[in-house]
Amino acid sequence: MSLKLRLTVRPERRLRLHYVPEQGVLPIRRPRTVLAVLLVVWVALLLLPSRPISFPFQAVSFQTVSGPISPIPELPQPWPQSVAVDAARAVSARFTSGSTLDATLRGAGVSGSNLTSMLTVLSDAVDVRRIRPGQEYQLYFDATDELIGFRYQISRQTAWFVARDDGNWAALQVAIPIQSRIAFVSAEIVDSLHRALAAHAPTNGSVNDLVIKVGDIYGWDVDFQYDLRYGDRLDLVVEERFVEDKFIGYGEILSAEFRVNGLVLPVVRFRDPDGIGSYFTPDGASLRRAFLRSPVKHSRISSRFSMRRVHPVTGIARAHRGVDYVADPGTPVQATADGVVAEARYGAEPGRFVRLRHGGSYTSVYMHLSRIENGIAPGTEVKQGAILGYVGKTGNATGYHLHYGLEQGGRYVDPLRLQFPAAAPVPTNHWGRFVAQRDEVIEALRTGQANSAAAVAGAGGL
Ligand SMILES: [Zn+2]
Structure with a gap:
């Protein structure tokens, strides 16, 4: 009888940031010993209490810890806003292919000298040939159904307003500010970090982004392939970014606590006076090592x-x-x-x-x-x-x-077996600044955890 055994070998707890299956295959020198070990492992697995695994992951808690950390700024000039506010009726649509700007606006009910003057001002300000199908626009009408404003979204953060101001049309480019707020995310691991975070993240791209951020922080201490166990938990306080209430992605992770493999690993982000952010334990030790785990990402x-x-x-x-x-x-x-x-x-x-x-x-x-x-x-x-x-x-x-x-x-x-010394801790001359930042983000983490526990208890989950 020939036995084909592929053993995936885990050298030791260490340092990798790859989410692809490990390919380490070693020749087996002593098959009988290996079989005995496998038998013992198998019996041990049988003796473990069975753990129900449910898909998709359910126990989600997600809430905003505090209000916006940067207040939503007013648009810099009052008049385009007042146009939007004063309008009796607004139409929001996207440009489609196969139609001209003129025809599109006529189709939306705009006509006459109003349309002509608006288009003149618009084409002075914007290269209208660069309008693309799919781009958004809004039309604002007053109570007599006269056009008083037109807004054309060039990019996520830039829009043109053409509006009637004291009878004259004028164009204005408006930068739409990014708002950010901090949110608490609590993810329980069922089978993978990716799946646990996917329960929270609004878009697929943002899940990957968050997984990479978590990997960058914990990659030195947690082997994401071997250390994660059912029931491990990752709590995060993270910035979320919005443009006009639309989620555009995650910012920085400000603090986190990973309960993994029997360990509790809290971290905080510290921005030094030069604006450079790195992660430390609450007592100021660096999470970085003198050497990266790997010289290539995604390998x-x-x-x-x-x-x-x-x-x-x-x-x-x-x-x-x-x-x-x-x-x-x-x-x-x-x-x-x-x-x-x-x-x-x-x-x-x-x-x-x-x-x-x-x-x-x-x-x-x-x-x-x-x-x-x-x-x-x-x-x-x-x-x-x-x-x-x-x-x-x-x-x-x-x-x-x-x-x-x-x-x-x-x-x-063997670079995979070396335990590298940690990078430098928080410098003593930054200690006061560190403590202030640390206390703030740790409090946000604890508040999120307490609210989340209360929510679970309130839902009868305890
Ligand atoms: Zn080689």
């Missing part, structure tokens, strides 16, 4: 660090002193830590590659690049996250991937 690992493997091109067994990330050609490759460029050139084996020297006797190397970023040359100083080049398959490579290697004290080490 998957195709080959791990090992002291011995068969090379796909040469067929010769030899060590693989790094980690291969498969990614689309042209995906940016980032410096995993602050450092100085030691080499940036072409080599027969590594193809185009960049080698960085870091503090603490670390060196990192990035191979098979399609292109090295402009300005990356020996001696260049780079910050963590800086773009060094782009994923390619130059040199000895079978497909598009990045080979990432890390040396410590001249010896290659």
Whole structure:
């Protein structure tokens, strides 16, 4: 009997920000031991109390913690607003293809000298040939059904008003302000973070955005593929952005608490005096590490660090002193830590590659690049996250991937197994500022949690 076992190996709790299935497959040396372990795991699973899993995720709580944090600004000039307010009747529609502006407005009941003067002013202000099907417009009429205003939405944040002002028509471009408010989101994990947050987010794109933001914050401490358990909970205080009451996306996560894998991980966002935001624990420790988990986002690992493997091109067994990330050609490759460029050139084996020297006797190397970023040359100083080049398959490579290697004290080490030291904590000279911001966003988090618990209790859920 032949047994085909694919073991997905989880090296240890650490650091990845990929939501794609892990591909790590190891040859099995001792099948009997493995079978015994699997049997024990299977029996243990049978003994666990059964957990009902319901789809879609139901226990949703979502409420606004406080009013708008930036008050809704008035439009800068009063007259277009007064036109909208004074109108007896307003028509809102979108331009359609196959019709002219003139015909569209006539079809909407506008005619005569009013239409002519309005169009003259409008075409002086706006290139009417650039009006596109699907763009929105509004027409405002007074009590005698005369046109008094026309509004044309150019983009989400820009509109033109053409309005009658003391008998004369005038045009005005209006910038529509973004409003933001803070909201509390509480998501219980059923099967994935994405699905849990999808229950709250107004649009698909905003779910992905929120998942990436959460990943950026917690990616160093939580392995999103292996650590999440049924019943884990993520609470967030997050900015929501609106244009004219229409949700346009999330802003920053201001504070969060992740109950995951038996841990409670609260974080707060701190904006330093230069306006740069980063995440810290409430006692000021950084959530960042000196090294990024991975030099490429949205990639998957195709080959791990090992002291011995068969090379796909040469067929010769030899060590693989790094980690291969498969990614689309042209995906940016980032410096995993602050450092100085030691080499940036072409080599027969590594193809185009960049080698960085870091503090603490670390060196990192990035191979098979399609292109090295402009300005990356020996001696260049780079910050963590800086773009060094782009994923390619130059040199000895079978497909598009990045080979990432890390040396410590001249010896290659497995970057996936290293526990990197944390980045610097909140600097002492910013401590007062940090405490003030922290207390505010933590209070918003606690208020949201309390309201949410009360709502559940009120609904008979407790
Ligand atoms: Zn490799």
